[in-house]
Amino acid sequence: MEKTMPKNFLWGSASAAYQIEGAYNEDGKGLSNWDEFVKIPGKTYKETTGELAVDHYHRFKEDVALMAEMGLKTYRFSIAWSRIFPNGKGEVNQASLRFYEELIDECLKNNVEPMVTLYHWDLPQALENEYGGWESPQVIDDFVNYATYLFHAFKGKVNYWITVNEQNIFTNFGWMNGMHPPGKHNEEKLYYQVNHHVFLAHAKTVIAFKEIIPDGKIGASFAYSPSYAVDCQPVNAMAKVDYDNLKNYWWMDVYAYGRYPRNGYAYLDKKGVAPTVSQEDTSVLKKAASLIDFMGVNYYQTSVVEYNPIDGVTQSGEMNTTGKKGSGQITGEPGVYKNPPNPHLETTDWDWTIDPSGLRYACKEITSRYDLPIVISENGLGAFDEKTSENEIHDDYRIAYLNAHVYELMQAVEEGCEVWAYCTWSFTDLLSWLNGYQKRYGFVYVDRDEEGGSLDRYKKDSYYWYQEVIRTNGATITK
Ligand code: BG6
Numbered sequence: 001m002e003k004t005m006p007k008n009f010l011w012g013s014a015s016a017a018y019q020i021e022g023a024y025n026e027d028g029k030g031l032s033n034w035d036e037f038v039k040i041p042g043k044t045y046k047e048t049t050g051e052l053a054v055d056h057y058h059r060f061k062e063d064v065a066l067m068a069e070m071g072l073k074t075y076r077f078s079i080a081w082s083r084i085f086p087n088g089k090g091e092v093n094q095a096s097l098r099f100y101e102e103l104i105d106e107c108l109k110n111n112v113e114p115m116v117t118l119y120h121w122d123l124p125q126a127l128e129n130e131y132g133g134w135e136s137p138q139v140i141d142d143f144v145n146y147a148t149y150l151f152h153a154f155k156g157k158v159n160y161w162i163t164v165n166e167q168n169i170f171t172n173f174g175w176m177n178g179m180h181p182p183g184k185h186n187e188e189k190l191y192y193q194v195n196h197h198v199f200l201a202h203a204k205t206v207i208a209f210k211e212i213i214p215d216g217k218i219g220a221s222f223a224y225s226p227s228y229a230v231d232c233q234p235v236n237a238m239a240k241v242d243y244d245n246l247k248n249y250w251w252m253d254v255y256a257y258g259r260y261p262r263n264g265y266a267y268l269d270k271k272g273v274a275p276t277v278s279q280e281d282t283s284v285l286k287k288a289a290s291l292i293d294f295m296g297v298n299y300y301q302t303s304v305v306e307y308n309p310i311d312g313v314t315q316s317g318e319m320n321t322t323g324k325k326g327s328g329q330i331t332g333e334p335g336v337y338k339n340p341p342n343p344h345l346e347t348t349d350w351d352w353t354i355d356p357s358g359l360r361y362a363c364k365e366i367t368s369r370y371d372l373p374i375v376i377s378e379n380g381l382g383a384f385d386e387k388t389s390e391n392e393i394h395d396d397y398r399i400a401y402l403n404a405h406v407y408e409l410m411q412a413v414e415e416g417c418e419v420w421a422y423c424t425w426s427f428t429d430l431l432s433w434l435n436g437y438q439k440r441y442g443f444v445y446v447d448r449d450e451e452g453g454s455l456d457r458y459k460k461d462s463y464y465w466y467q468e469v470i471r472t473n474g475a476t477i478t479k
Pocket of ligand 1: 016019165166169223298378382425431432433434435439
């Protein structure tokens with residue numbers, strides 16, 4: 001018998017406001033931290049910005065029509081906080097609220113289940129200016145206020161909500177390697193404190209959500225790169241445990257258990273950088289942990305862990321943002337771990353390891369450690385695509401990538417994992433934050449590059465492939 005996914009499985013695709021919407025200063029939107037950050041020379045590939053992005057703000061009906069034609073079951077997108085509250089709080093901007101209302105209605109009309117991310121990295125600049133954004137605990141109430149406003153506004157229409165996207169990435173890039181706003185380097189203590197504020201914002205939001213939409217589903221999306229010890233030397237096995245406590249469980253344990261991993265906390269405490277956690281914080285975190293419905297997972301790659309001597313590599317190392325293979329550098333925590341490449345696996349042009357079975361591994365780890373349902377909120381391949389003179393895009397490499405990952409996901413389900421959704425990254429091509437427009441992820445090609453373009457949409461081969469996967473509920477997936 002052919003394998004399929006469980007009935008009502010949500011075959012989906014995802015995006016984020018800053019990466020697709022454009023219209024950065026229209027209809028009363030306030031500026032976000034990203035609107036400001038991209039203006040700093042050298043921060044993004046060829047100084048690209050999301051000011052126009054792929055103009056989804058004006059073309060959302062065309063984009064949703066393409067989703068409907070494909071048969072997409074769920075569309076995950078984010079709401080820009082600075083559109084709803086141009087100042088981060090205070091008066092609501094009704095014009096922007098209407099935009100999201102129309103987008104949601106358009107999805108519902110087309111039987112596409114909306115899945116909303118509250119925070120996909122774009123913070124109202126007004127809050128950054130007023131109190132340093134996530135650095136101040138003041139942000140917690142402002143976030144909860146923003147979130148609860150949306151819960152009331154879209155109650156009855158939106159059932160699936162994601163509080164924060166990849167907290168581990170935006171905080172690391174914002175306060176450790178300076179590549180995202182606010183562009184700070186090695187502010188380790190602040191980095192953990194900022195994370196603590198994000199955890200509390202997430203937790204208080206989850207608690208509020210359950211009061212407003214008790215039947216709805218909520219969780220956070222974590223960028224999970226499961227780790228493999230480089231070999232069976234005990235020193236490397238220990239490095240793997242330490243790595244997981246600091247880089248994976250540090251987030252997932254808080255979402256699922258409401259507490260930090262004890263060993264990781266002890267290490268950071270000794271280093272003098274652990275966050276301050278009050279009794280009250282702990283009870284809030286624990287209450288939220290008992291209420292979350294799923295673990296959201298953005299899966300792109302696995303990592304290898306090896307012991308890193310005290311004079312070894314540090315957290316700062318060049319990242320490949322150009323698509324020139326091999327230009328990324330090894331990073332790590334001196335005296336604890338480092339992440340060398342995996343010689344058994346291929347990589348993308350941006351040096352991201354391609355490891356389909358890592359997705360199954362991730363699901364099994366989450367299932368055994370947390371016993372939670374799983375939403376794969378992102379998975380996809382960033383690649384150079386070419387449009388032929390016949391306006392076709394033959395992205396067989398993307399089909400192979402996605403097929404292999406879905407195959408492993410189906411295996412995970414067969415092995416007992418409860419998986420509710422699989423969202424590819426992304427539906428249309430979009431701005432890849434630091435990597436410009438040349439790193440493409442979509443099923444739908446958007447005619448634009450770093451300089452501009454017509455913004456016309458073209459279906460790639462992968463579009464038709466996914467359409468069949470959805471139609472057959474996975475039966476067309478091959479080994
Ligand atoms: C995730 C983000 O980190 O991965 C997305 O949630 C992002 O917003 C995606 O675009 C791919 O990363 P990148 O750097 O290739 O755009």
